[in-house]
Amino acid sequence: MKLIKFYWRLSATGFSFTAFGLGAALITFTLFPIIHLFSFRRCRAHLGCQFMVHLSFRAFIWMMRNLGVLTHEIVGAEKLTNGSGKIIVANHPTLLDVVFLISLLPTAFCVVKKAAWSNPFFTGLLWATGYIQSDDPIKLLSNCAEQLGHGNNLLIFPEATRTVPGRPMKLKRGAASVIAESKKQFIPVIVTCKPSALSKANKWYEIPHRKMHFKITVGDWIDPQRYLSMEDHLSIVKRRINTDLREILVAGIERHERSG
Numbered sequence: 001m002k003l004i005k006f007y008w009r010l011s012a013t014g015f016s017f018t019a020f021g022l023g024a025a026l027i028t029f030t031l032f033p034i035i036h037l038f039s040f041r042r043c044r045a046h047l048g049c050q051f052m053v054h055l056s057f058r059a060f061i062w063m064m065r066n067l068g069v070l071t072h073e074i075v076g077a078e079k080l081t082n083g084s085g086k087i088i089v090a091n092h093p094t095l096l097d098v099v100f101l102i103s104l105l106p107t108a109f110c111v112v113k114k115a116a117w118s119n120p121f122f123t124g125l126l127w128a129t130g131y132i133q134s135d136d137p138i139k140l141l142s143n144c145a146e147q148l149g150h151g152n153n154l155l156i157f158p159e160a161t162r163t164v165p166g167r168p169m170k171l172k173r174g175a176a177s178v179i180a181e182s183k184k185q186f187i188p189v190i191v192t193c194k195p196s197a198l199s200k201a202n203k204w205y206e207i208p209h210r211k212m213h214f215k216i217t218v219g220d221w222i223d224p225q226r227y228l229s230m231e232d233h234l235s236i237v238k239r240r241i242n243t244d245l246r247e248i249l250v251a252g253i254e255r256h257e258r259s260g
Contacts, residue, residue: 005068008068009067009069009207010205010207012064012067012069013069013204014204014205016060016063016064016067016069017204019060020060021121023056024122024125025121025124027052027053027056027125028124028125028128029124031049031052032049032052032124032125035048035049035128036049036128043130043150043152045128045130046109046128046129046130047107047152049125049128049129049130050102050107050108050109050129050130051106051107053102053125054102054103054105054106054107057099057100057102057103058103060103061096061099061103069211069212070096070211070212070213070214071211071212071213071214072100072213072214072215072216073213073214074100074104074218075215075216075217075218076217076219077216077218079187079218079220079221080104080105080187081105081106082221083185083221084151084153085148085149085150085151085152085153086148086153086184086185086186086187087148087154087156087178087179087182087184087185087186087187088101088105088108088153088154088155088156088186088187088189089156089157089158089175089186089187089188089189089245089249090155090156090157090188090189090191090249091158091159091163091169091190091191091249091252091253092157092159092161092162092163092191093162093163093165093191093193093196093199094162094191094193094197094199095198096193096198097157097162097191098155100191100214100216101155101189101216102155105153107152107153108152108153108154108155109129109130109131109144109152109153109154109155110129110131110132110154110155111131111132111134111140111144111154111156111157111174112126112131112132112134113133113135113160113161114133114134114135117133130147132147132154134160134174137173137174137177140174140177140178141177141178144178144182145178145181145182148182148184154178156175156178158171158172158174158175158176158242158245158246158249159171159172160174161200162199162200163199163200164199164200164201165196165199165201169246169249171242171245171249173242175242176238176239176241176242176245177238179241180224180227180228180234180237180238181234183224183225183228184224185221185222185223185224186221186222186224187219187220187221187222188219188222188245188248188249188252189216189217189218189219190215190216190219190249190252190253190256191214191215191216192214192215192253192256192257193213193214193215194212194213194215195208195209195210195212196208197212217252217255217256219248219252224241227240227241227244
């Protein structure tokens with residue numbers, strides 16, 4: 001029976017990722033052009049496409065859960081819809097982290113690493129939603145400031161790539177720089193997956209012996225003025241934010257581990 005369940009989950013996982021790729025291509029070549037065509041402003045088109053991705057990702061999570069591939073527990077999701085023009089930062093253990101978080105955010109501009117833009121399945125989607133490339137630090141800050149100035153939310157993974165299991169978490173300076181430069185509130189989100197799967201060390205087909213269980217905890221909003229009021233040089237402020245952000249994420253992961 002265990003072997004049958006394992007192969008069912010393996011088949012269901014393969015089916016899910018196939019459906020994901022085909023679904024991304026379908027909405028990219030059908031719905032997104034229509035949204036852009038009938039939107040008077042590009043920003044409105046981006047938000048419309050983001051909402052479609054939000055709905056699609058909600059459906060994808062629902063499908064994977066009902067196929068028996070995963071289970072999930074989400075704490076504090078309502079905090080993500082409070083206010084606008086704010087920054088959501090999260091750790092990044094698996095391929096599905098961005099899917100889960102965008103499924104909770106009706107609209108958000110996601111900061112995406114350069115490699116994703118060369119993926120033929122996602123290039124059109126990233127363009128249509130107005131997501132932001134992370135490769136150029138100057139453009140990153142400028143683009144993030146523009147969207148925050150318009151009252152739009154940002155989703156940033158400070159590690160810039162998935163965590164390597166068993167290695168210390170390393171954060172890039174991008175998220176801390178955006179927070180320090182924009183002076184906008186940010187909220188930390190903790191994501192864990194047990195057993196470990198879909199990580200940087202795993203292929204999609206290397207599934208665990210039982211269902212993946214995702215636990216997502218949304219923290220409290222943090223006002224960056226606590227750092228900026230110290231009147232230190234901006235580079236020092238950025239380092240302090242980066243250090244504290246890492247400690248918050250690591251402490252959150254450890255709490256998940258203790259709670260089982």
